[in-house]
Amino acid sequence: MMNMSKSLLTSILRRIDEKEKSLYLSLLIAVAILPLVWQSDYVLRIATLCGIYIVLALGLNLVTGYAGQMCLGWAAFYGIGAYTSALLVMRLHASFWLALPAAGLMAAFFGLLLGIPTMRLKNTYLAITTLGFGEIVRLILLNWTDLTRGSMGLPGIPSPSFLGIDLEGKLFYYYFIVVLVIVTLVTMARIVDSRLGRALQAIREDELAAKSMGIDTTRYKIIAFAIGAFFAGIAGSFFAHYSAYIDPHNFAFGESIAVLSMVILGGMRSLPGVVFGAVVLTLLPEVLREAAEYRMIVFGGILMLTMLLRPQGIFGGVQRKKVSQTPVAVGQGKQPLYQNR
Amino acid sequence: MFLEQILNGLAQGSIYALIGIGFALIFGVLGLVHFAHGEVYMIGAFIGFIMITAFHLPVWAALLLAIAGAAIVGFLVELLNFRPLRKAPEYASMICTLGLSVVLQNATMLIWGSDTKSLPLSSENVAFSFFGAKLSMEQILIFTVSLGLMVGLQYILYRSKLGKAIRAIAQNREAAALMGVNINQVIAATFAIGSGLGGAAGVLVGLYYNAFYPTMGFMAGLKAFTATVLGGLTSVPGAVLGGIILGVVENITAAYISSGFRDLVAFVILILVLFIRPSGIFGRGIQEKV
Numbered sequence: 001m002m003n004m005s006k007s008l009l010t011s012i013l014r015r016i017d018e019k020e021k022s023l024y025l026s027l028l029i030a031v032a033i034l035p036l037v038w039q040s041d042y043v044l045r046i047a048t049l050c051g052i053y054i055v056l057a058l059g060l061n062l063v064t065g066y067a068g069q070m071c072l073g074w075a076a077f078y079g080i081g082a083y084t085s086a087l088l089v090m091r092l093h094a095s096f097w098l099a100l101p102a103a104g105l106m107a108a109f110f111g112l113l114l115g116i117p118t119m120r121l122k123n124t125y126l127a128i129t130t131l132g133f134g135e136i137v138r139l140i141l142l143n144w145t146d147l148t149r150g151s152m153g154l155p156g157i158p159s160p161s162f163l164g165i166d167l168e169g170k171l172f173y174y175y176f177i178v179v180l181v182i183v184t185l186v187t188m189a190r191i192v193d194s195r196l197g198r199a200l201q202a203i204r205e206d207e208l209a210a211k212s213m214g215i216d217t218t219r220y221k222i223i224a225f226a227i228g229a230f231f232a233g234i235a236g237s238f239f240a241h242y243s244a245y246i247d248p249h250n251f252a253f254g255e256s257i258a259v260l261s262m263v264i265l266g267g268m269r270s271l272p273g274v275v276f277g278a279v280v281l282t283l284l285p286e287v288l289r290e291a292a293e294y295r296m297i298v299f300g301g302i303l304m305l306t307m308l309l310r311p312q313g314i315f316g317g318v319q320r321k322k323v324s325q326t327p328v329a330v331g332q333g334k335q336p337l338y339q340n341r
Numbered sequence: 342m343f344l345e346q347i348l349n350g351l352a353q354g355s356i357y358a359l360i361g362i363g364f365a366l367i368f369g370v371l372g373l374v375h376f377a378h379g380e381v382y383m384i385g386a387f388i389g390f391i392m393i394t395a396f397h398l399p400v401w402a403a404l405l406l407a408i409a410g411a412a413i414v415g416f417l418v419e420l421l422n423f424r425p426l427r428k429a430p431e432y433a434s435m436i437c438t439l440g441l442s443v444v445l446q447n448a449t450m451l452i453w454g455s456d457t458k459s460l461p462l463s464s465e466n467v468a469f470s471f472f473g474a475k476l477s478m479e480q481i482l483i484f485t486v487s488l489g490l491m492v493g494l495q496y497i498l499y500r501s502k503l504g505k506a507i508r509a510i511a512q513n514r515e516a517a518a519l520m521g522v523n524i525n526q527v528i529a530a531t532f533a534i535g536s537g538l539g540g541a542a543g544v545l546v547g548l549y550y551n552a553f554y555p556t557m558g559f560m561a562g563l564k565a566f567t568a569t570v571l572g573g574l575t576s577v578p579g580a581v582l583g584g585i586i587l588g589v590v591e592n593i594t595a596a597y598i599s600s601g602f603r604d605l606v607a608f609v610i611l612i613l614v615l616f617i618r619p620s621g622i623f624g625r626g627i628q629e630k631v
Contacts, residue, residue: 070432072439117616123431124374128566129615132608135563139608143601253559257443264436296447303440307433308425 035174044170046286048242051177052235053278055184057262058271059231062188064260065268066197067224068204069118070127073134074259077107077229079141079251081236083148086157086246096160100237107233108226110137115225119218122207134256141248153247157240173242180238184231188271191227200224201269254296261299264306267313276315345474346596347589352480352549354588355487359542360565361572361580362494363415363535369511369575370531371427373434377418377442378539379562380449385411385540386547386557387449393460404486404544411540412533419532424525442558449555457554460547479549486545490538491581497534498577507531511575560604564591567611573621582622 035044060074085103088094094102117129141148148154191197199220202210211217240246258281266277281302285295306313360382367375388410392403422441426434469476498504506527509517518524546561547553565580568587572579587607595603614621 070435117612120619121615124435125570125615125619127432127435128374128570129612131563132567132611136605136608136612139601139605143599143605254443257439260436261440293447293451297444297451300440300443300447304422304437304444305440307429307437307440308422311429311433 031178035171041170044174046283048170048174048177050279050282051174051181052239052242053259053262053282054181054275055177055231055235055238056259057266057274057278058184058188059228059235060259061228061263061268061271061274062191062200063224063228064263065270065274066192066204067200067221069221069224070123070130071114071225071228071256072127072131072253072260073114073137073256074130074232075251075253075255076134076137077111077232078236078239078255078259079137079246079248080110081107081233082240082246082251083141083154083236084233085237086154086240087147089158089241090154090156096158096237096241100234103237103240104230104233107236108230111225111227111229111232112222114229115222118221118225131253131256134253138248138252141251148248151247151249153245153249154240155245157244157246159241159244173238177238177242180234184234185271185275187231192271196220196223254299257296257303258299261302264313265302267315270313270315273313273315277313342474342596346592348474348476348480350589350592351585352483352588353592354568354585355483356542356546356549356561356584357565357568357587358581358584359487359490359538359545360561361569361584362491362577363539364566364569365572365575365577365580366507366531366535368569370507370514370528371423373423373431374438374566375418375423375532375535376435376438376562377422377445378536379558379560379565380442380445381411381414381418381536381558382539382543382546382561382565383449383555383558384414384445384543385536386543386553387453388540389544390458390460390547390553400482400544400548404541407540407544408537409540411543412537415532415536415539416529418536419529423528423532442562446555446558453555455555457552459551459553479545483545483549486541490541494534494538494577503527503530563611564607567607567614569621570611570619571614571621573623576621576623579621579623 034047056074056078059077060071063069063071081103084106085096085099088099088102089096114130114133118126121129142150144150145152199210199215202213202215203217203220207217236251239250262277262281263274264277265281266273266275268274281299284298288294288298360378363378363381364375367373367378385407389403389407392398392406393400398406418438418441422437423434426437469481496504498507506517506522507530509520509522510524510527510531514524542561543557546557564587565584568583569580571583571586572581573583587610590610591603591606594606
């Protein structure tokens with residue numbers, strides 16, 4: 001076990017060159033000492049929120065960025081995770097440490113379900129299906145009042161405890177989300193360079209070509225949905241216990257748009273880009289405090305302007321060189337060499 | 342009771358049909374979905390509302406101005422959101438109009454507030470009896486106006502030069518361009534026509550329920566899109582039929598099962614159609630080309 005984790009660690013470190021290594025290390029230290037240097041509940045809350053959105057956005061990035069499957073209902077997995085975890089703990093008195101992975105698995109199961117239509121649907125059709133899926137989940141959460149209490153929400157979701165100690169401190173949540181973010185980042189970095197990651201990128205570049213090269217496209221797309229949704233479910237579980245109250249409104253279409261904006265602003269397929277996008281777009285509404293009602297306008301505007309001005313996102317293209325050296329249209333992705341649209 | 346639900350469904354369905362025609366026309370010429378189309382409908386409704394309340398115009402004048410206003414909005418959307426991205430990957434224009442829809446919705450909310458607005462009209466509830474079912478004045482208005490607009494659209498599509506150009510572009514854009522069709526003008530005109538119909542639907546629905554609110558376009562847009570998918574996405578008669586089916590099914594579900602399921606029905610239909618028969622009722626099968 002020890003040996004395995006050690007080899008994992010070295011293999012990750014080998015991928016990162018020296019300059020990046022010191023950058024990541026200093027970032028990690030900064031994140032670790034942030035609550036000690038800046039002792040403010042408000043700052044801690046925003047930082048924790050940033051973490052939640054990073055996990056959500058990284059999950060979506062696997063589906064939309066790497067596999068190229070547009071998903072407009074991401075908040076559904078977030079909601080499924082949150083409700084699964086909250087209901088397990090509140091109704092069945094399960095431990096949080098059991099409910100957290102269960103929430104991830106439940107979301108992954110629904111990710112699997114939503115992945116199945118990708119067999120036949122692509123682009124716009126898929127986007128609309130996922131949008132419909134998101135709305136269906138929200139409407140079920142809203143109308144299944146026996147289970148979810150509908151719009152009244154679930155108040156008083158208990159905090160987790162460990163060895164009999166109640167962990168409800170804000171510090172605990174902060175460090176816990178930091179761990180979750182690191183786990184998600186490492187998993188994603190590993191996936192991207194794995195056989196799965198390569199297959200997903202091949203599917204995105206040209207699905208037909210990938211298929212004819214022997215890639216089981218349907219299977220890989222479904223796996224991408226399941227893994228991405230798993231992390232969204234984990235984020236949902238964390239959010240439910242952290243905020244102690246959830247209602248279906250937390251998981252509406254606007255949330256899906258927010259997460260999508262984060263992925264797109266930073267740049268799809270760039271892990272630092274997605275983290276950047278999530279942090280900036282979580283901070284922005286807080287910085288513009290008195291203009292909180294502009295939050296959604298900002299998100300919508302970012303979606304529009306990014307597409308018009310820099311479709312690959314701010315960090316997009318940074319990793320492009322790794323993926324392909326080919327300077328022609330193939331490298332631009334998604335488009336066949338000619339089209340008659 | 343049952344007949345009345347059918348009539349309500351027909352009225353609601355005509356609205357979906359009017360919005361859906363816009364989706365079908367635009368998808369026909371560009372092969373893209375206009376995600377902000379629901380917002381165009383909402384803007385049409387608000388123009389109508391302002392014309393009636395602030396300028397005390399009669400309903401027919403407000404309706405005409407709403408159609409014109411929505412057409413202009415649609416024209417601008419094409420100019421600013423679709424034209425620059427015509428050569429970009431498909432997802433670009435999708436995300437772009439999605440962003441536009443969020444911006445328009447929230448901007449409207451900032452300007453006029455998110456509360457529901459009603460006309461101060463003395464709603465005398467003029468209703469006629471139709472084989473024992475109640476048929477309201479607003480429903481008659483919806484039926485006549487939407488029927489008139491649909492007939493007008495058929496005239497444009499099949500009897501005018503513009504309509505011929507629209508159909509030519511829908512068949513093959515490059516070939517149409519080679520034959521001397523001005524692609525940009527015709528696509529812009531298609532957006533204007535589709536958006537105008539959406540604007541008319543907005544005013545009609547606002548009068549029908551006497552409710553105008555900034556988020557009205559989101560649900561209506563999604564449902565109209567469902568109707569269009571049901572009909573085959575590029576087919577105008579398909580959009581009309583799909584809209585009417587959806588409206589009727591929705592009203593019957595709300596009346597006989599539970600009103601909470603009203604919105605759910607549309608999405609279940611959408612996912613079933615996309616999964617079982619993505620080409621819809623009138624659509625042609627999609628063949629992937631290498």
